Amino acid sequence: MKEKIWGLLVHLSGSFSGGGYAKWQSLPLTEYFDESLWREVVDSAAAAGMNTIILESIDGVKYDSHPEVSRSDAYSKEWVKEQVKLCRERGIALIPKINFSATHDMWLGEYARMLSTSIYYKVVKNLIEETYEMFEHPAYIHLGMDEESFQYLAKRDFVTYRSGELYFHDLKYLCDCVNALGAKPWIWSSPMYDMPELFLKHISPDEVIINPYNYNALIPAHYTPVESRAEYVTYYNEDKYKEMGIRFVEEDPYLVNFRLKSLPMMEYGYKYIPCASVFNRCDYNTEDIMTYYKKYANDSQILGYITAPWISMTRNERSLTYLEESFRFFKEAKEKIYG
Numbered sequence: 647m648k649e650k651i652w653g654l655l656v657h658l659s660g661s662f663s664g665g666g667y668a669k670w671q672s673l674p675l676t677e678y679f680d681e682s683l684w685r686e687v688v689d690s691a692a693a694a695g696m697n698t699i700i701l702e703s704i705d706g707v708k709y710d711s712h713p714e715v716s717r718s719d720a721y722s723k724e725w726v727k728e729q730v731k732l733c734r735e736r737g738i739a740l741i742p743k744i745n746f747s748a749t750h751d752m753w754l755g756e757y758a759r760m761l762s763t764s765i766y767y768k769v770v771k772n773l774i775e776e777t778y779e780m781f782e783h784p785a786y787i788h789l790g791m792d793e794e795s796f797q798y799l800a801k802r803d804f805v806t807y808r809s810g811e812l813y814f815h816d817l818k819y820l821c822d823c824v825n826a827l828g829a830k831p832w833i834w835s836s837p838m839y840d841m842p843e844l845f846l847k848h849i850s851p852d853e854v855i856i857n858p859y860n861y862n863a864l865i866p867a868h869y870t871p872v873e874s875r876a877e878y879v880t881y882y883n884e885d886k887y888k889e890m891g892i893r894f895v896e897e898d899p900y901l902v903n904f905r906l907k908s909l910p911m912m913e914y915g916y917k918y919i920p921c922a923s924v925f926n927r928c929d930y931n932t933e934d935i936m937t938y939y940k941k942y943a944n945d946s947q948i949l950g951y952i953t954a955p956w957i958s959m960t961r962n963e964r965s966l967t968y969l970e971e972s973f974r975f976f977k978e979a980k981e982k983i984y985g
Contacts, residue, residue, distance in 0.1 A: 651919055651950025652980060653698030654691050654972065655743070656684070659706035659717065660958060661753035662745050662790075675706060675719045679959045685732070687959070687969060692736040694973040695980055699733060700788055700952065702743040705753040707780065711772035715755055723780050730782045741832075742781045745790025746770060746820055748807035749798040761806055762816055774823045786855065787824045791817055792834035813837065814848040821853050830855055832919065839907040851915035855949065858918055860904050861926040862896050864938040868930040869894040878926050895926075909942055917947050922979075924971040925956045932975040936983040951980075 660678045691699055708720045733740040745751060751758045760766040774787060794813065799805045808816055817837060824831040835858040838845045863869050872887050875895050892898070912918065920939055922932040932953060939948050953976045955968040 649697065650948070650984075651698045651952065652696045652976070653700055653741075653919075653950065653952035654687070654696055654976075655700045655702070655921070655952055655954035655956075656687065656959060657702040657957075658721070658959075659702070659704050659753065661705050661717075662702055662750045675717055675721075677958075677960065679706065680961060683961055684729075684959055688733055688736060688738065690969070690973050692738060694977040696976070697737055698739050698741060698950070698952070700741045700743050701729070702745070702788075703777065703780075704744055705755075707777075709773060709776055711776050712757075712769055715753070715757070715769075715773065726780045727782060739785065740781060741784050741786050741788060742777045743788035743790065744773060744777055745788075745792070746816075747791045747794045747834075747836075749793045749795075750790055759804065759806055761808055762812055767819060770820060771823050774820070775827065778824075778827045778829060783827075784829055786830050786832045787827075788832040788857070789820050789824065790834060791820070792836040792859075794836070795840075810841075810844065813841075814844050818848055818853070821849070825853060832857055834859060834921075835904075835908070838911055838916070839903055842907060842911060845911075846914060851917065854916075856911075856916050856918050857921055857952070858904070858908050859921040859923070859954070860901065860908075860935065861923040861931055862898075862901055862928045863930045864896075864905070864934040865930065866896075868928075868934060869896045870928060871895075875927070895928075912943055912947055915947070917949050918943070919949050920951050922951065922953045922976070923956060924968050924975065925954070929975070933979040933982065936979045940983050951976075 658679050659675060688699065703726070705715055705717045706720050707726055708716045708722050730740045748758070748761060754769070757766055757769050777787065778784065794807050795809070796805070796807065799807055814837075817833070821831040831853070832855040835856050838856055872892060872895055878895065887898070918939070920935050922935040924931070936951060953972045955972045957965040957968045959965070
């Protein structure tokens, strides 16, 4: 039986972060990614029982096919290969993540404004193929594809995104590019839970791995009262929670939709790698995620778990705290739930 994936999401560049794109583009890459801390994180991941790191490489690496996409201070292909080797020596597979969601693709530069054109299709295919070679033929390539809707783009100066049949045409195209290489595409669960009928119509269980993400409690006894999470509520919904009159953070419409769709969609045969996080400051989240899927899902469809701290790889108090918590909660939950 193949070992489950136990992983960590790390970002080489901050250019995936929508509104933060201009900020990170204006700073040296070293102010987002500290190499010495990265090496420590690799060691900590191994010590926590992890066997996979997903590295969001995007514009932080140099592309031969489209050098205009890369940052001027991007890391070389040789550097990437060295990191693949570094991880392998510690029993860790290094998996690339290149998010092509219109909400998170500002790293593509002008190509982000060319969605669904012949130029776009050629560019993304080239980048996927080059990434596959750069990362020494990884088993997976994470394509992101989350949160592509006007809700997440409304405050942009230039808005372009796909929906309906066109969105799924492009998602299938991206998946086909990865599958043709012998790797497996890996995407966030947004399109599956937001558009389940179209997802079932266009994307088969054999074509893709689903990455469900829920950063709050899943066990009702652990639900968090809204009034105790002011920082989180402000970050996501401002006064909308008050307007909805909800008592617990877990009554957020996204989280309700997650619980309604996640397990039923597995009945069609899709395979999952659920994602936990300390980002929403819910100490129960990682254990609840593993408990939930271990108890209710077909274990053969759960290929593993990852955690995503959503921080820069720098030695600031927030990043160091989130990393420490991520490793601790993940290790404790893994040992408790899976032995």
